[in-house]
Amino acid sequence: MAIAKSARIHPTALIDPEVEIADDVQVGPYVVVEGAVRIGPGCIFRPGVHLFGPMTIGANNVFHSHSIIGDIPQHLNYVPNQSSLFIGDHNTFREHVTVHRPALANGVTRIGSRNFLMGSSHIAHDCVVGNNCIFANSALVAGHCTVEDGVTMSGNSCIHQHCRLGRLSLISGISATSMDVVPFMIYQRINTVCGVNIIGMRRAGIAAAAVEAVRKAYHILYLGKNIVSHSLLRLEAEMSHIPEVLEIVAFIRNSKRGVSLDVERQAA
Secondary structure (H helix, E strand, C coil), X not given: CEECCCCEECCCXXXXXXXXXXXXXXXXXXXXXXXXXXXXXXXXXXCCCEEECCEEECCCCEECCCCEEEECCCCCCCCCCCCEEEECCCCEECCXXXXXXXXXCCCEEEECCCCEECCCCEECCCCEXXXXXXXXXXXXXXXXCEECCCCEECCCCEECCCCEECCCCEECCCCEECCEEXXXXXXXXXXXXXXXXXXXXXXXXXXXXXXXXXXXXHHHHHHCCCCHHHHHHHHHHHHCCCHHHHHHHHHHHHXXXXXXXXXXXXXX
């Protein structure tokens, strides 16, 4: 066991001999850390947190009470293995959040940096989460999903396994998707697009001209009544100078689960 002298550990915490704890870590009452877990500097663990290694945690993460991180996946065919969980820096895991280790041998579940996981949200096995994402209360991400930077999942929303959520997309509350979610779009109900995440794009610092171009791309893709391949060619012909539009085109062409063309006609 390697514990920095500046770390503060409550006497009721249970720490495995394999654990490494960096400077200024705070471990609260009744925290349990099992297996090979490396904890970066400045992390805070509220009462009742439970960690399972192998796991590597970056700097300045906060784990609130009764979050359970790194437990075995909820997978009927899971065979114990040494797959790992990696967590970046400056993430917040609120009460009762669960994040699972991979089901695949030598697999990786990875969470980036500056993500906010609200109470009872869940990231399943073999998922990759980018940076600056928000998972509201009880948002659920199934196994083998990819969540790109800046995604927002509202309360009680769900993602089917093997789906990909494009950058700065938004899933509305009590909504779900079983298909890939196009970057910058807002989804409601089941696989239904309802507009562009303009507020999210502006908050991310995307230029007004690019936001307007994405709005135009939305109208071409979803309201233009053309087949997708023709719409993509039109976007490339008319807006190839806008990286965000080319991002949408590339995402759709590379989609493995397909993207929904169902649309609820609202202002975009």
